[in-house]
Amino acid sequence: MSRIAQSESFYEKARRVIPGGVNSPARAFEGSVGGAPLFIEEAEGATLTDADGHEYLDYVGSWGPMLFGHAHPAVVGAVQEAAERSTSFGAPTEAEIELAELVCELVPSVEMVRMVNS
Secondary structure (H helix, E strand, O other): OOOHHOOOOHHHHHHHHOOOHHHHHHOOOOOOOOOOOOOEEEEEEEEEOOOOEEEOOOOHHHHHOOOEEEOOOHHHHHHHHHHHHHOOOOOOOHHHHHHHHHHHHHOOOOOOOOOOOO
C-alpha cells in the first residue's frame, strides 16, 4: 500500500474534473514531477499535514503569502473580524486605502499602488 494512498485517491478523483488534477501550473505533476501531488488537509505554523496524516515542514509558504506561518492567531483573528462585515463588496473600501498607504509608506519608491489579481 502506498504511503500517500489518500492523496493518490484525491488526485485520481481531481483528474476527472480538473485539467491535470490541479488548479495551478505551479502544482502540476504530469509531465514534470511524476506521481501524485500531496493533498494538504491542514497546516499550522510551518507544518503541513497531508490527507494521509503525514507532517511536512513547509518551505513554500503558499508561494509567499504565509509570511507569519499557517493559521497564525493574529491573522486568523483579523480575517474573522473582516469576514463578519462581509467577504467581498465589489466596490472600494477604506481598508483598500489603508493598505495602499501602508505599502507606499513602507516602500519609498512606490508612489501609488493598485491591488489586483489574475
